[in-house]
Amino acid sequence: AQSVTQLDSQVPVFEEAPVELRCNYSSSVSVYLFWYVQYPNQGLQLLLKYLSGSTLVKSINGFEAEFNKSQTSFHLRKPSVHISDTAEYFCAVSNNAGNMLTFGGGTRLMVKP
Amino acid sequence: DGGITQSPKYLFRKEGQNVTLSCEQNLNHDAMYWYRQDPGQGLRLIYYSQIVNDFQKGDIAEGYSVSREKKESFPLTVTSAQKNPTAFYLCAIASGGDLNTQYFGPGTRLTVL
16 A cells, blocks of 8 residues: 655745645555646646656756655755745655556645735 | 546536536547545545446545546546535546556536535
8 A cells, every 4th residue: 555645734935935845655665756736626737757767856847856765755846936836736656557646635835925 | 638628617416416527538548537636635536447448446436437438538427325426526547658647637526515
């Protein structure tokens, strides 16, 4: 069985400040890791993913996440946030069978002017 | 997102009625999934299908039914046996070449009165 814990349900931050959204997982097998973003009343959009290779992965809009196997973490970071980054962020883990995505409870990022 | 459509966006039904939610894709992806999202929570898997005419139960299949008669369509029926059907329903797809990465539709918000 696998599980995902997002330690913060809400993260308030001022515009242009750095932010880290924390994600820890547990699994007995190799995993693949994902961050999704959800804007109000919309579906989830894939932000970035780790399947293999470099442990540091980046998105096109300035987010990055680092896979840390020893700490079983996949924290999401951005050095300077914008108002438009306000959304719900979900961390997810998949086993190597490719048919089960397990989601964390989500973190609501609130960027204030 | 993109080639995934869910209709309608908002749906209202009276208690005790069955209702069918539509999910269509034109990306020729093999796998399709249904998730349920409740306020302030992550997503939970209802059913998934990796090939036509075959589908598997997820974590919360009770009170739901699906069919996969065509590759591009995976409708979900919420039956009267589902005790708490009001939720946001999300459909996702994945390619046979990368079953680990799922892409989501815009969602249908079902309210049972």
